[in-house]
Amino acid sequence: MVAAYVGSVAPVIHTDNIIELTGQLSELDMLPPSSRRPPGRPRKKRFLSRGEVRMKTPRRHTVCSRCKGCGHNRATCKTPIS
Incomplete structure (x- = not known):
């Protein structure tokens, strides 16, 4: 990790190219x-x-968990509670 900081970075001296690039951009x-x-x-x-x-996946049939009937679920079951 220390080896990453060993080298030095030199400052940019010529700024003429930078001014030309900003004009083009x-x-x-x-x-x-x-x-x-x-x-x-x-x-x-x-x-x-x-x-x-x-x-093609076959459709699953809805089965009521209360009366075990097909085509509806527990929330829409019409059979009387026994």
Whole structure:
């Protein structure tokens, strides 16, 4: 860590080049990007490997935890509490 501070840095003597560069930079138009990023999390888009096929996932059926019936959940269950 001490070896990083052994060398010395010489000061800049010629400032003519710096003045020319600042003149050139002031002529450039610095504009923001033409489009804005959409809000939200970016969509996950993965490139498939060679020979890989996109599989459709089957839908899960909703099962009520109270009456064990299909098509609804505990919050919307219409069966009487026993």
